[in-house]
Amino acid sequence: MSAVLHEFTTEIPEWRPRVKPIDLAEATPEQLDALKVTPSNTKVSDYVLVLANDVETLKVRTPLFNAIMYNKGGLGRAEREIGATAASVVNRCVFCAAVHASRYNQLAKDETLMQRVFADGERAELEPRAAAIFNFATRLSKAPSEADADDIRQLRDTGMSEEEILDLILSASLFGWANRLMHVLGDPVAKTGNDAAEQRNEGR
C-alpha cells in the first residue's frame, strides 16, 4: 500500500478513499445519470464513486463546480486557481492543492508563484495583485472567516472589478467545500499507475 502524502506537491497523487465507493454494477439510474456513465464512458474516479453515495448533492454540485471554475467573463481562470489553492493550503488538502496548483502553472505558464506558496504556505510573499488574491482567499478560508474590509480594499486597489472579486469569493468558498470532501473522505497517495489523469478535475 502506498504511503500517504503530507507535503504539498504539484505531482498529482492518487486518491485512496476512506469510505466505500459505490459499486457501478449496482448503481441506480439516478447515480448513473449523475456520474455521466454511458456505454462509451465507463471510467469514473473513486472520488466521484464515493460522492455518488449522496447522489442528490453530487448531481447539483457538479454543474455548480464547473460554473464557478470555468464560466466565461469575470476573473481569469488562472487567478481562480489561486483562490482554490489558497483554500487548499489552509485546509491542507494536498490532493486539491496539487491539482489546482498544477492547473495554475499550466494556465499562467509560471511555476514560481506556486513554488513560493508551497514553500512558505500562508505567509508566501507574492507580487501585489497575486498577494491580494492569495491573502484574501486564505483569510476567507479560516473558520470562522477572518477576511475583512481591508482585504477587499486591497483587491480593489489592484484594479479588480466587482465581477472579478465575486468570482474569487466563489472559487475560494467552493474549495472550502471541496477540501472538506477530498481531504476528509480519503488520502492522497503516491501515484502507482498512469490512471490518475482521470482524477484531474478536483477528482471529478
Next chain:
Amino acid sequence: MEGPEDVTLVEKWAALEPGSPLHAAVRSRSDVFAMTEATHEAALRPRDLGGFSHAERAALATRIARLNEDDELAAHYAAMLEALSPDEATASIADPGYSGDAWSRIGAVLTFTDLVTMNPKDTKPDDIAALQAAGVSDADIVRLAELNAFLAYQARLLAGLRLMRRAA
C-alpha cells in the same frame, strides 16, 4: 431580468442594493446563485434521507452556522429546524455546547462535524473509523461530509458578499 421571487437565499441575506455594481455582478452570475440554492435543497431537504432526517440536518446546519459565528445563517437554520417540530434530542444538536453521549452515534456525528467545520486540516483516517464504529454507514458519512462541506461554502460566500457590500 428575474423578479424578486427568484432572489436566492444568499442574495437576500447579503442585502444587495439594487442597481449597485455588486448587485449587477451577482446578477451576472445568476446561474451560480441558482445552483447554490439547488445544493442547499439537496443537502438540507433531500428526498432520500439516508440516516439523517430533515430535522437532524437543519439542527446540524444551525450548529455549523453558529460555529462560524454567522447569526443570520444560524437564524435561518434554527427557523427551519423549529418548523420541523424536532424532539428534544434533535433540537440539542443545534447547540455547539452540546456534545452528545460519548460513543453514541450522535456523539460521533457531532465530534466529526465540529472538527470538519473548524479544523478540517486535522482530519485523519481515525475520524472516519470512529463514525463507522458508532454505526454510521459509509453512505451516511458521505452525506454528513457533504452537509458540512456545503455549509462551509455557503458561510464563506455570504461572508465575502457582506464584506463587498460594506466596503463599497
